[in-house]
Amino acid sequence: MHTPDSRSPPPTDPDERARAYRQHCIAALLRGLAVLVAMLLSLLLALFAPAPAAHAAEAPPRVVALHGHLELDYTLTVQVDQLAQWAMEGDPRQLVPFIDGRAITGNTPEAIDLVHGRLMFHLRISDDNRAVWTDLLGAPEGLRRPVTFSVGPADGAPFDTALTGGQRVQLTVISPVYGGIALALVVVTLAVFVQLARTTSIIRKPGPGATQPYDLGRFQMAVWFFLIYLSYTAIWLVTDATDTIHPSLLALLGISAGTALSEAVIDAGAAPAQDAREGGLLAEREQLVPQLGARSRWQDADADVDARTRQQAARQRVAQIDQQLRTLHAQAPEAISQGLLHDLLSDAQGYRFDRFQIFAFTLILGVIFLSDVYNNLSMPELSPTLLGLMGLSSGTYIGFKLPDRR
Template sequence: MRYLIITAVFTLLAYFPWAYAQDAPAENTTARQSVNPASANAQREGVDKGELYVVGRNEGKNKEDFVFRMGERIHIKATGDVAGRLKTELEKTGASRSPILLFDGIKMANLPSAISQLDNGNMLRFSFYLERNPALKESREAWDMLFKSKDEYVMPIEVGIAVGSELPLVVQSAYPFFFYLAPASEILATVSGALLILFVAYYLIVNKTNMLKDQDTGYYSLGKSQMAFWGLMVVLAFVGIWILTGTMEYIPQQVLILLGISGATGLSAVLIGNSKKSGTEDEMTRIRAEEQNLKELKEKNPAGFSTDNENQLTVLSQKITELSHQLGNQARRTRPRGFWREICDDGNGVSFHRLQVVIWTLVLGMVFVGYVADGMSIPEFPETLLILMGISNLTYLGFKIPEKS
């Protein structure tokens, strides 16, 4: 388990720099950019004349009023000529009446929106509810693209809006506009807590239960160990994202295939083990029957019992001893070799086909954790990686057939 602990330490250390570089959202915006009050007033006057601007909370008097998070509603006002152009687009026959919000040029698809007219129709107010809908591919991809393009969780954003042919229009803001998913401390606590639960749970499963051991050999099963690893990873990722975003995260088809590969590998390994045991027992029964027939023949006619028959009886006795040794391995294994050694050992020492499965599982596991922590979504692995994982597991199962019991 020391390798798992070392991996956990390095993973946590990778997240500490960005976590401590980001304090509370308000502090972050203060540290990033100080605004001269005079220039802010001039900018606010320019916004009033600029005809398209973000409406901050509490009348937008402070920088913190322009820091928004997931689950909040953002309002954008359009006045003057811009309002007229947008209104014309909205009233066109056959035109889409749904405005589109843009963050850094990325269309944030499928956001719930509303449009209201103010000042006798001379002013328009667009309202967007900031949410990520994991059930819709366009919404997932838009948010994933935005999160992956940023190195921090409190993100400076350039806001835009599009309606029909009027796209994109840059939306001004009296103060720099920031968006964040959750406070950095909350994200750090959730990621760290999930990793801690993963390692503790896996450690307890390995050391306090027999769930990952082959019933016949008493050794740890590589197939079962891989299945438990991915099962815990997906469950913790799902729960962690739900805690941070309040949404039921979409589990991609590729991850389901990965779970299927690990589950099928564990099941196949058990079936191969049972088949080998059954075959050994059947062979033992057959050889004992032959031995018994020869012994009866020797008792009935000792003088006619040839040298060849005697040699055959000796060979059968030796074979029975070997098979008994194989079937009794579990009872004699009083000195465990350790978890890592047992999942990588094929009976003749550490084997490459087993080690390859372990390495790829750990590599994809680290990629999985990094993607979830960075993008707040469960990754969609490329098909080539899944094929590679499938080939590695099939190779392991193929070499398991002739392995020693």
């Protein structure tokens, strides 16, 4: 039996063959356009489709929380999102805190927890970050101040942080507990000193009672003692540093102490000379008094002319001694304070420029001293020239006292 072919035999007519060829070309073109449109649609979908959320490795690390007390010599823990992913390419051991955008170099993490994204820091002052801490803690306006906080590489930019703007953290400048205790001690010390200065001779010239004039040398020594005492306490409260007194300050204290000591020696040397002269006159007067006798005995009896002459000479000498004693007492009146400023700037001859000079230098250097401590959190280191100026001023003051006492 004959089985017919499933494929149609090729047309023999030329027109039919041309028509079939055109249909074949059109179908091929349509299939190519369909493929091209599909490729374009796939490309557009790929371009405009949102990035997959699961690709977390491209998300940057971000500081989200801080646990602990932001203060020098305290430990705090920082929570950082995406820390483990960042650690795949970066070194978390080189991260440091950033406070107000400033890197606290030298304070690398003491503990790292990549699983929970936590870093633990112990804040300390070192030679590398002392300038940064001085800017952050210097010129304090209160016990605390708000700051932004983040972490990041020491030689790079800080991580993004949530602790900024309205979420800033409080940096403790002075501990309220230790600050309160230190303030109470300083106030008590100053109050006791002021009371002693008013009622005793702690900064007055030696003498009985509490009415002696104030002494310039002792006053200068007291000023420098309290300036260093207050500055040392303040620097310790802010920076926790205890070795802050420079050798130049010891020299300054030595100059002020030497001035007070030299003045005391001169004053002590002048008083015995006057006392010895007065004692000699009194002793001579006591020897002459028995020779005077009673005036009536020489008037009623026939006395020897020589005895009468000796008695008259004794009377005249006693009168001279009494006059000399009155003169000595007039030259050395009782010393009574005329007020702090008057006592410091004047003596028995009136106001003196050498006293004014040492008083003015003490005040202006005291202001500069406190300003340096307040802004830089360190004791100023005085130059040899400045110490020489203070020594020259004190030496001039002591030199003017010597001829006065003679």
